[in-house]
Amino acid sequence: MDQVTTLEQLLATALRRIAELEAALATMAEENADLRRQLAKNSNNSSKPPSSDGLKKPAPRSLRGKSDKKSGGQVGHRGNTLRQTPTPDFVERHEAAHCGACHRTLTAGMAKGMERRQVFDLPAPRLEVTEHQAAVYCCDHCRAMTTAGFPDGVNAHVQYGTRMRAAAVYCNVGQLIPEDRVCQLLRDLFGATSLCAASVANWTRGAANKMGGVVEHILARLTEGGVRHLDETGLRVAGKLHWLHSICDSAFTHYRINIKRGAVPTFLTGGTIVHDHWKPYYAHMSWVDAHALCGAHHLRELKAIEEIEKEPWATEMSAVLNSANQLRCEAQDRGETELPEPVRQGIVTRYMAILAKGLAFHERQPPLAKSPGTRGRKARRPGHNLLVRLRDYRDDVLRFIADFAVPFTNNQAEQDLRRSCQRNSACGWSVHPLPCPDGKTRPFQVLQNQPGNHPLGGDAVRPVPAVAPQRRRSAPRTWHRCHP
Numbered sequence: 001m002d003q004v005t006t007l008e009q010l011l012a013t014a015l016r017r018i019a020e021l022e023a024a025l026a027t028m029a030e031e032n033a034d035l036r037r038q039l040a041k042n043s044n045n046s047s048k049p050p051s052s053d054g055l056k057k058p059a060p061r062s063l064r065g066k067s068d069k070k071s072g073g074q075v076g077h078r079g080n081t082l083r084q085t086p087t088p089d090f091v092e093r094h095e096a097a098h099c100g101a102c103h104r105t106l107t108a109g110m111a112k113g114m115e116r117r118q119v120f121d122l123p124a125p126r127l128e129v130t131e132h133q134a135a136v137y138c139c140d141h142c143r144a145m146t147t148a149g150f151p152d153g154v155n156a157h158v159q160y161g162t163r164m165r166a167a168a169v170y171c172n173v174g175q176l177i178p179e180d181r182v183c184q185l186l187r188d189l190f191g192a193t194s195l196c197a198a199s200v201a202n203w204t205r206g207a208a209n210k211m212g213g214v215v216e217h218i219l220a221r222l223t224e225g226g227v228r229h230l231d232e233t234g235l236r237v238a239g240k241l242h243w244l245h246s247i248c249d250s251a252f253t254h255y256r257i258n259i260k261r262g263a264v265p266t267f268l269t270g271g272t273i274v275h276d277h278w279k280p281y282y283a284h285m286s287w288v289d290a291h292a293l294c295g296a297h298h299l300r301e302l303k304a305i306e307e308i309e310k311e312p313w314a315t316e317m318s319a320v321l322n323s324a325n326q327l328r329c330e331a332q333d334r335g336e337t338e339l340p341e342p343v344r345q346g347i348v349t350r351y352m353a354i355l356a357k358g359l360a361f362h363e364r365q366p367p368l369a370k371s372p373g374t375r376g377r378k379a380r381r382p383g384h385n386l387l388v389r390l391r392d393y394r395d396d397v398l399r400f401i402a403d404f405a406v407p408f409t410n411n412q413a414e415q416d417l418r419r420s421c422q423r424n425s426a427c428g429w430s431v432h433p434l435p436c437p438d439g440k441t442r443p444f445q446v447l448q449n450q451p452g453n454h455p456l457g458g459d460a461v462r463p464v465p466a467v468a469p470q471r472r473r474s475a476p477r478t479w480h481r482c483h484p
Helices: 002-040 050-056 162-174 179-190 197-209 212-223 279-283 295-309 313-333 341-363 382-392 411-426 441-448
Strands: 136-138 144-147 227-237 240-248 253-258 272-275 290-293 477-481
Touching (some): 002 295, 162 197, 179 197, 272 411, 295 382
Parallel strands (some): 227 272, 272 290
Antiparallel strands (some): 136 144, 144 477, 227 240
């Protein structure tokens, strides 16, 4: 009897130990799967930036699929190339002295025509020094000294002019060159030997502050109504993490820098906002009329579910979203403003059927093991989480087929943030870029890219004729009396 009791106790202990080992094995299997999932993510199947791919960068593959168009220039595309100008700056005549066949002497009267070739090149770089001389007068009546006024902007005995400042700001803001390298560039090209990085930073800040009216106008245009794109990205200012928030549409872009990522633009009212389903956009922006979710983010997540989790419904959902976007584009090309109701209902029906199929698949899966000591709701697999989100926010996901003003993706916001990300990677921000949290250097860059606007000034690309020194009348400056 004692032996039976002992065996039963040993059996119970062994079964309990087996259960513990099975639970530990299940936990380790889930941790292993999670680590493999993280390792398998890249810029093609997640929101990770391409810079995180390192040397294992995957081959580029479009999420939109193949189109029926041939690669290269399309029909109707107007090419552009370097062409001869009818008004060259300099003309050099080249004459031949001997015949190329018989080597006899050639004269000017034998010339029958002229072959023209033009070379476009930069002029020899050099700084031009303009000396401003203000005449000093002594009044014959009251013996007061009066000095003529200098032009606006001429404030020091020696200083750099507006074109040099504009070139420095353009290199720093437009071409993402750090301040010290801007100094080296202008020193090598134009001989600006006394230029320092602090001057470049001050000029950039001054150019940004002059954009105050432009920024206010842009913000007013983006505040109320219409379709707006929202996104945010991290950047380091003086070694500290800050967040750059953007609001944009097809015409305007506004930037705000804040130390908090959750400082979303709660002041927006009306219209539709397009974003990537970051929760604060839903939680703190209740004054807008509607939300639309980025289709490119969904396609990347679906691609990860397809490649990593091997769930079949993800491929079908990607096909439905791409097909819906294709139908919408074709309708827009035909000049239509909305999809026919049967077509739209067919897309919604297929969408819901795939969701039901995916949810049924996950209901058949064994529940995930809960780590000891953890609290909160029951853990779900990534595919299950995506299915629930696509189900609960169906109208926002499919907003692009209900309203043609809403695009399929949030690419506009991501493209507008790309330059700031490149700036952060190339040279960073040594100090807070502006005294207020509004990014004003970008409107400067956008304005100088418009037709007719040159970064170095309106006449920077036109030859300036040489003129004799001119007398200019300006506001006088009176000094103390002089001795007779």
